[in-house]
Amino acid sequence: MGIVYFDQDRVFKLDTPHTSYLIGIVDEDNFVGHIYYGRRLTDYGLTNFLRTNEPPFVPSVNNRERISFLDAFPMEYPTHGIGDYRESAFRVRSKGGHRACVLSYVSHEIFAGKKKIPGLPTSFAKEGECSTLRLTCQDKCLGLSVVLNYSVFEDVDVIARSVEVHNMGTDGIMLQKVASMSLDMDNRDFEMITLHGAWARERHVEKRRLGTGFQGVASRRGEPGHQDHPFMALATAGTTQEHGEVYGVQLMYSGNFEIRAEVSQYTSVRWQAGIESEDFGWMLAPGEYFYAPEALLTYSFAGIDGMTACYHDFIRKHVIRGKYKNSKRPILINNWEATYFDFNTEKLLSIAKEASGLGIEMLVMDDGWFGKRNSDNSSLGDWQVNEEKLSGGLAHLVNEVNKLGMKFGIWFEPEMISPDSELYRKHPDWAIAVPGREPSQAREQLVLDFSREEVVEGIWEQMEAILRGANIEYVKWDMNRPLCDLGSALLTPEKQGELPHRYMLGVYELQERLVTQFPDILLENCSGGGARFDAGMMYYSPQIWCSDDTDAIERLAIQEGTAMIYPLSTMGAHVSDCPNHAVGRTTPFETRGYVALAGTFGYELDVTRIPEKDREEIPRQTALYHKYNDLIREGDYYRIASASENHAFDCWQVVSKDKKESLVTCVQVLASPSRRSRIIRLKGLDETKRYRVEGEETVLYGDSLMYGGIQIHNLKGDFAGKLIHLISE
Numbered sequence: 001m002g003i004v005y006f007d008q009d010r011v012f013k014l015d016t017p018h019t020s021y022l023i024g025i026v027d028e029d030n031f032v033g034h035i036y037y038g039r040r041l042t043d044y045g046l047t048n049f050l051r052t053n054e055p056p057f058v059p060s061v062n063n064r065e066r067i068s069f070l071d072a073f074p075m076e077y078p079t080h081g082i083g084d085y086r087e088s089a090f091r092v093r094s095k096g097g098h099r100a101c102v103l104s105y106v107s108h109e110i111f112a113g114k115k116k117i118p119g120l121p122t123s124f125a126k127e128g129e130c131s132t133l134r135l136t137c138q139d140k141c142l143g144l145s146v147v148l149n150y151s152v153f154e155d156v157d158v159i160a161r162s163v164e165v166h167n168m169g170t171d172g173i174m175l176q177k178v179a180s181m182s183l184d185m186d187n188r189d190f191e192m193i194t195l196h197g198a199w200a201r202e203r204h205v206e207k208r209r210l211g212t213g214f215q216g217v218a219s220r221r222g223e224p225g226h227q228d229h230p231f232m233a234l235a236t237a238g239t240t241q242e243h244g245e246v247y248g249v250q251l252m253y254s255g256n257f258e259i260r261a262e263v264s265q266y267t268s269v270r271w272q273a274g275i276e277s278e279d280f281g282w283m284l285a286p287g288e289y290f291y292a293p294e295a296l297l298t299y300s301f302a303g304i305d306g307m308t309a310c311y312h313d314f315i316r317k318h319v320i321r322g323k324y325k326n327s328k329r330p331i332l333i334n335n336w337e338a339t340y341f342d343f344n345t346e347k348l349l350s351i352a353k354e355a356s357g358l359g360i361e362m363l364v365m366d367d368g369w370f371g372k373r374n375s376d377n378s379s380l381g382d383w384q385v386n387e388e389k390l391s392g393g394l395a396h397l398v399n400e401v402n403k404l405g406m407k408f409g410i411w412f413e414p415e416m417i418s419p420d421s422e423l424y425r426k427h428p429d430w431a432i433a434v435p436g437r438e439p440s441q442a443r444e445q446l447v448l449d450f451s452r453e454e455v456v457e458g459i460w461e462q463m464e465a466i467l468r469g470a471n472i473e474y475v476k477w478d479m480n481r482p483l484c485d486l487g488s489a490l491l492t493p494e495k496q497g498e499l500p501h502r503y504m505l506g507v508y509e510l511q512e513r514l515v516t517q518f519p520d521i522l523l524e525n526c527s528g529g530g531a532r533f534d535a536g537m538m539y540y541s542p543q544i545w546c547s548d549d550t551d552a553i554e555r556l557a558i559q560e561g562t563a564m565i566y567p568l569s570t571m572g573a574h575v576s577d578c579p580n581h582a583v584g585r586t587t588p589f590e591t592r593g594y595v596a597l598a599g600t601f602g603y604e605l606d607v608t609r610i611p612e613k614d615r616e617e618i619p620r621q622t623a624l625y626h627k628y629n630d631l632i633r634e635g636d637y638y639r640i641a642s643a644s645e646n647h648a649f650d651c652w653q654v655v656s657k658d659k660k661e662s663l664v665t666c667v668q669v670l671a672s673p674s675r676r677s678r679i680i681r682l683k684g685l686d687e688t689k690r691y692r693v694e695g696e697e698t699v700l701y702g703d704s705l706m707y708g709g710i711q712i713h714n715l716k717g718d719f720a721g722k723l724i725h726l727i728s729e
């Protein structure tokens, strides 16, 4: 059992394979304090870390200076309005309009396994793989119970935290902020690592030193967005890929979020992650519960690579579900960049026919098959087949594609409504809007109010009819605009602040229905590229479209940032045509293949119209996919060189769990006249194993390859990239 309670010291010790997390209960007020999180320890009696033995002392010793205590004590879940002036994790407003809240420990429970959070994506584990601590705290004055959940995994260094609020009183209480986790630590000259971007430039890695005061990332878009990401790491000064201590947190949530660090007057850091609080307000009636989503915490003393390894293993084992959890995905060809809205049955079949002969396994029909959608200005919400385009209907098209030996996939954007749609003409109140104010459009569309059951139901009925009407084996679920003008026609004024989270609950409900009622369908999430790429979505879809930028060189930075916390098996990556539609760059077809092989792999082009020599390359690429995908999907990933940092050369490596096989991918972005070769030092191999480089005479021990390195030759301007396959003898 990874969780032990030491009664005499009133200390909880939570252990994962290499980390410990200690919580202490102190004083007569039963304050819950944070003692330690980091490398695994043997001792538990470390209550001196709480500094209650030094001035200002605990209130029972020095009630005169209660505020000084509260403003310095490392709180496990700090509350508002009582004299801790740092950022609170939990804020309420009582019926009387008061904000003060004190949470004191009342009881706890430790059990094997973990429970599902109602309505929310939740990491899971078998009984022997995980144990959970439920710490119940109460504010007796408010009649509020707050349960802090900690699930500790036996096989990977992750602690999943979540929070449950129960109104046990007789009056409604307005919840204004419910963070999923809070962590008080001494600042060790931390650097903050975050992922930032824009449309077609998602998840670029950014590092900066923590300064006094507040810093962090947040979204009020109703989804994480292209701009910020629900992840932050705090790394000790000088941390590299291989060395240094790294704390990571990511949210298993796909809506508004905030992750902030505050460096206080005493140079301690308060670190929090949860639902964004400015656009949040939840009226909790007597007897009701509120559940905050999970925060996935990790700690590594082996640099960024250590954090990456933990998150990859965790997501693959404890987040992703379904038929495709541990299996190869079909190689798809998507018609978006091939045809945009200009297609019909004949055109799609011509693509499928050509593709099937080249080793491509599934045709995905993207946007434009429904209503009267011939551009992006109409028909969202009208999920009926446009038979003018698809003559003979959907089933005919799918049958013809199946006859070619290919699977068929389809695109939906279920959360949206076009003002020019039958659905909007019938149900204008189904769109999110403020009464009397015209809501802002984006891509000429509005957002459906998924907080309403009948809206979710209405969309589901249409989707289900389509999915039952033909042999559909894949769904791309898109979401192409953020939320604004927040207003729901059904919520009372005091409940309007619940809309963004209720919206997410509706989205999750519909995705849950889809994956449970159609368990054989492969679901790929997408949001204008990668605006909703998070562990919450991965609970429903094992892969997510990474970015609308399919340029191989731009993708290096996007995939580097994405792979820092998500397994390669989740990254939707396709080979597209050149000049690239997003940036206009031309790259060798081989390069595009090497970069897409690091993800789910597929094509996004008109295979009937690309140059003959590119088409000839496709069977070689699809063969590479089949040869390497098990390794890429299941192996340990290492970052070797970053073109974002060195502006010339990118390199990553995957090593099989048994260390018998490894694949190294190199891509050059800038040739140097004086530099025709590079030595790269590999990682993760077995020092004592001899590895043969496939296709070469070279046979070297793992230690030579890791500490000496391997030479990459012929780095001239036309170097299209290289795969190096190592097999142990």
Ligand code: GLA
Binding pocket: 336, 366, 367, 376, 411, 478, 480, 526, 527, 528, 529, 545, 547, 548
């Ligand atoms: C978004 C997606 C694209 C494509 C279009 C269709 O931008 O990211 O892949 O599906 O929508 O409108």
